[in-house]
Amino acid sequence: MLFNSYPFIFLFLPITLIGYFVLVRLNHLAPVIWLALASLVFYSVSNWQFVLLLLASVAFNYVIGGLLISKRPRPASRAAALTIGVAG
Missing domain, CATH: 4.10.860 (DNA Excision Repair, Uvrb; Chain A)
Structure with a gap:
C-alpha cells in the first residue's frame, strides 16, 4: 500500500x-x-516478512535509547552506546 x-x-x-x-x-x-x-x-x-526485522530494530533502538538517558553510565559508556546505536 x-x-x-x-x-x-x-x-x-x-x-x-x-x-x-x-x-x-x-x-x-x-x-x-x-x-x-x-x-x-x-x-x-x-511485505509481512520484514516485520520481525522492523520489530528487532525497534527493540534495539529502544535499548540504546534507554542506555543514553540512563543516569548511571559514564560519558564514555554513553558515547559507546551512541556509536553502537548509530552504526547498528
Whole structure:
C-alpha cells in the first residue's frame, strides 16, 4: 500500500486517525500504542516478512535509547552506546 493509493487515503488513514483521536481522550499511552500498531500493519501490508526485522530494530533502538538517558553510565559508556546505536 502506497501513501498515494486509494486504500490508504480512504480506508487506512481515516481508521488510524479516528482511532487516534478517540484514544487520545482516554490517556496518553493508548494513542501511542495505536499508532505503533497501525505502523506495523501499514508496513506488513506491503511485505509481512520484514516485520520481525522492523520489530528487532525497534527493540534495539529502544535499548540504546534507554542506555543514553540512563543516569548511571559514564560519558564514555554513553558515547559507546551512541556509536553502537548509530552504526547498528
